Amino acid sequence: MNLKSLLSAILICAVSFGAMAQTEFSVGEITIINVGDGRMLFRSRADGEPLQGERRIIDGRQTEYTQAHFKDGMYDGNYERHRRNVLVEKGVYKEGRRHGVFYQYNSDGSVSSERPFTDGKLDGVAKTFFMNGEVETKIEYTNGIEDGVEQKWDSDGVQTVDAFYIMGQPHGRGGTHVYRKEFFRNGNVRQVREINSRGQWETIESYNEDGTQR
Numbered sequence: 001m002n003l004k005s006l007l008s009a010i011l012i013c014a015v016s017f018g019a020m021a022q023t024e025f026s027v028g029e030i031t032i033i034n035v036g037d038g039r040m041l042f043r044s045r046a047d048g049e050p051l052q053g054e055r056r057i058i059d060g061r062q063t064e065y066t067q068a069h070f071k072d073g074m075y076d077g078n079y080e081r082h083r084r085n086v087l088v089e090k091g092v093y094k095e096g097r098r099h100g101v102f103y104q105y106n107s108d109g110s111v112s113s114e115r116p117f118t119d120g121k122l123d124g125v126a127k128t129f130f131m132n133g134e135v136e137t138k139i140e141y142t143n144g145i146e147d148g149v150e151q152k153w154d155s156d157g158v159q160t161v162d163a164f165y166i167m168g169q170p171h172g173r174g175g176t177h178v179y180r181k182e183f184f185r186n187g188n189v190r191q192v193r194e195i196n197s198r199g200q201w202e203t204i205e206s207y208n209e210d211g212t213q214r
């Protein structure tokens with residue numbers, strides 16, 4: 001191998017090694033800029049270039065890291081967040097915005113929440129779960145605004161709240177009655193509340209645990 005070929009081989013190896021080394025960054029090796037519309041722009045401090053492709057960003061204590069795909073410095077594609085090597089959140093980004101269902105996990109790997117997004121805004125049915133997998137809350141959204149059912153249950157599966165919203169405003173199902181119901185653990189209604197003329201919740205019916213009205 002002549003000197004020119006040897007130098008070329010060394011250069012190729014150096015470039016390849018550098019590219020491999022840059023797949024992982026500590027938070028101190030990058031700058032994060034809020035571009036003003038909720039999206040974040042990530043750049044390497046070393047050369048000022050935006051992150052591209054699959055990258056891992058490790059926090060200062062190295063107990064948490066983010067594994068994500070970047071395009072032009074923004075999240076774009078699969079996203080995962082880990083704490084102590086345990087997955088705590090995953091989803092997909094599109095051009096810097098959450099797009100699709102995002103899942104959060106308990107330490108045992110069970111799902112603690114699932115939230116659907118469209119272009120960065122909640123859109124669909126968002127749910128949280130108890131450790132046993134039973135639904136804790138269910139809230140419907142349209143374009144980032146609560147729109148539809150809001151329901152809550154206790155850990156025994158007894159419903160505690162039943163309400164309905166239309167584009168962020170409390171409302172009755174079908175638009176005929178503005179209400180919110182709350183329940184005892186035995187399933188009986190505890191109280192029914194309405195929105196009064198001042199726009200505040202007001203109790204209009206109240207019950208004892210045995211179902212008798214107060």
